[in-house]
Amino acid sequence: MNVMYINNISMNYGKIKALNNINLTISKGLYGLLGENGAGKSSLIRIITGRQKPTNGEVIFNNASVKRNKEFHQALGYMPQNFKAPEDMRCYEYLTYVGMYKGLSMNQINENIDWLVNILNLNDHINKKIKNLSGGTLRRLGIAQAFINQPSFVILDEPTAGLDITERRNFRDFVSRYSEKNTVIISTHIVSDIEYIASDLILLKKGNVISNGKYKDQLNEIQGMVWECKDREDKILSLRKLVENYGGIITNYKGEDPMENQLRYISSIKLSDTSVSAIPNLNDYYLWKMWRQQ
C-alpha cells in the first residue's frame, strides 16, 4: 500500500507564508482537501507532486523523497487546477501523448482510453480537436489524462469546475469506486464535491491544517450541535441574533416565505423551542471549523 508522509512542509513567497509547518499522512482512500481560495491548497499540491521545492520540510512516498522518485511518478495521476491542453491536438492524440510520457505501451494506452472514454462519457468527443471542446468536456479530458496510467495515487485540483450536475454525479461515482483500492486527493473549495464520498478530510486555512482526520469522526465532533428551525420571519430574525450572541454559527438560511423562514445553525445548546436537532453535514462542519479559526 502506498503511504505518503508530508513532514513539516512550509512554503514562503517572500514575506507571505503560503504553508506553515504542514504534517500529514496519506494512504489509501479518498481525501478531500478543503479550503478557501488562497488557503494554500495549490501550493501544497505543487509540493506534493514535486513541481515545487518547499521552503522547509519534505514529502516522502514509500520511504523516498518524491523528487525524482520513479515509483511515485509512475503511481501518480494529476489534474491541475486550470487544466489546459494543446488546442491543435485531438482528444485521443492528447491522451496518447500523455500516456507515452507515462511510459505506457500503445496497447495499454488504447485499452485505457476505451475504459476512460466510457466512464467519462467522452465517446462523442474523442476525435474532436481540443479547441472545439466545451469547458465541461475539456475538464473531463483533464480527468481522463490523470487516470490514463491507472494511477494508484491521484491528485485532482478543482476537478469539477465547469461540470454540470450529471457530470458531477458521474465523476463522484467514479472516483468513489476508484478510491476503494487507491489514493485519491481532491482539492476543492466546493464542499458538495466530496460530501459523502470522502473517507478523510483535510481542512486548510491560511496555510495551516485546521482539521485532519476521518470524515465520519470529524462530523461526530458536531454531533448534537446542529439545529434546524422553521418559523415566522420575525422569530427567525430574533433567533439569528441569539445564535450570534451565544457564539453559534448559522450554516444555512432560507427566507423566501415570510410565514416559514428556515434557519440551520450550530450551537452547543438549543436556542429556541421550535429548533430540532439535525444530522450534521460537511457544510456544517466546514463552516464551523472555519469560523472557529477566525
Next chain:
Amino acid sequence: MKFIKIFKLELCYFFKKKINFIILILAVVAGSLTGYFFLRGIMADKITETGDVEIIKGKEAIKLTAEYNRAFEGEVTVEKLQKAREIYINHYDFIKEKLIYTCELFEATPLLGIMQGLTFPPKGDMIIIPWNSHIPPTEYADQYYSLRKKMIQKYIDALSDKKIGRKIADMEDKIKKPFVYYENYDNWGDSIEWLTMLIILITVMVIIVSSTAFSETVENGTKDIISITIEGERKFPLARSLSLFILNTLLYIIPISIYLISIYVSLGGKGLQTSLQVNTPFSPANYTLGKAMLLEVTGGYIGVIAIGFLSLLISSISKKSGTSIIISVGMFLIYMIMEIFIRPQGKFMNLLVSLFPAGISQIFYNIFSYRFVNIAGFAVWLPYLMIPAGIFQIFFYWYISIKMYRLYK
C-alpha cells in the same frame, strides 16, 4: 521509456502543429520566390541589328552574359588584360568622352572590372591608382599583379600589429594567381546578396517557431502534466529542443536548396570556380566564389540555428509565447538596425555584432575584410572565428535553455 520514443513523439507533435507546417510551407515559397525573382531580374546589354543597346532580362540575359564571358574566361593573364585594354581604347571616343558599345567591349568588360579593382585602397593615404569613375586604369594592365601586391604591402606596413601583418602576408601568398573567372561569375556573385536576404527571412521564421517551443507548454498546460512524469521531467526538454533543431534545420535547408538548385540549373556551375578576388583585390582568403558561397551557407546555417536556440532560451523563461516572440524578434530587429543604420564604430562593439548569431549568418561580407582578432598570441581572421563562435553559442544557448526550462516552474 527509451529517449528515441519520446523524441519521435515530440517530432510528430512539431510537424503536426499547424503553425509549424504553415511556416515550413512559407519557407518553401520564400526559397522558390527568391530564386525566381533573382533569375528574372538578371539583366544584360544586347546590341541590336541597328547597333543600339537593348537591355534584356531573365533567361535570355543569362545566356547572353555567358556568351560574353566565354570570350576571355579562364586565367586572368597579363596578356588578356592588355588585350582588354586595347579593346577599351579602341571603343573609347576621346573627343566625345563616350564609349562605343559593341559585343567585343562587353566581352572585355570582366577584365576591365578586374583592373578597376586596383582603385579601391582600404585607406586614403595608401592610394596607388587614383579613382576615376569613368575610365578604368587600363594603362596598368601589364602591372596588375605587381600593383596589387604593392597595395597589400602598403596596407601591411601601415599596421601597428605586426602579427596581423604577417598573417595577411601569409594568406596573400596562398592565393592562387593568376585569378580565374568563368561564365556567369557576376550573376553568381549577385546571387549571394539574394541568398543573404533569404537567410534573413528564414531567420525570422526560425525565431517565430523557436520562441514558442517552450513557452507554449506553459500556456497550453503541457508542462504541468508532463513535468510530473519521470520521463517528462528528464527527457522532455531535450526531446523537444532536439525536435526544434530538426525543424529549424529543415526550415533552413529546404528553401536554401530550392534557391541554390534553381540558380545552378539556370546559371550552370562553372562560374563558381571564379577567384573571389576578381571583384576586389581585398580578400585575404584563397577562395573561389563557390567556396565563399559554401561559407555563407554554412555560416548562415550556424547563425540561424544559434538564433533558434537563443529564442528557445527566451521561450524557456517566458510564460506567454507572444512575449517570447516579441522579445526574440525585437532583439533581431535591433541587431539589424545596428548593422544597417548605425554600424557600431567601436572595435569591441563591432566584433560583438559580428559574433552575434545574426552576424555569423552574414559571414560572406567579412570575407572581404582584413579583420583579425588576437587570441592567445595568434592573429585569427574573423570569419575563421565566427564559425566556432556560432557553434559554441548553439550549445551554450541549448544547454542554458534546457536548464532554465527545468528550473522555471
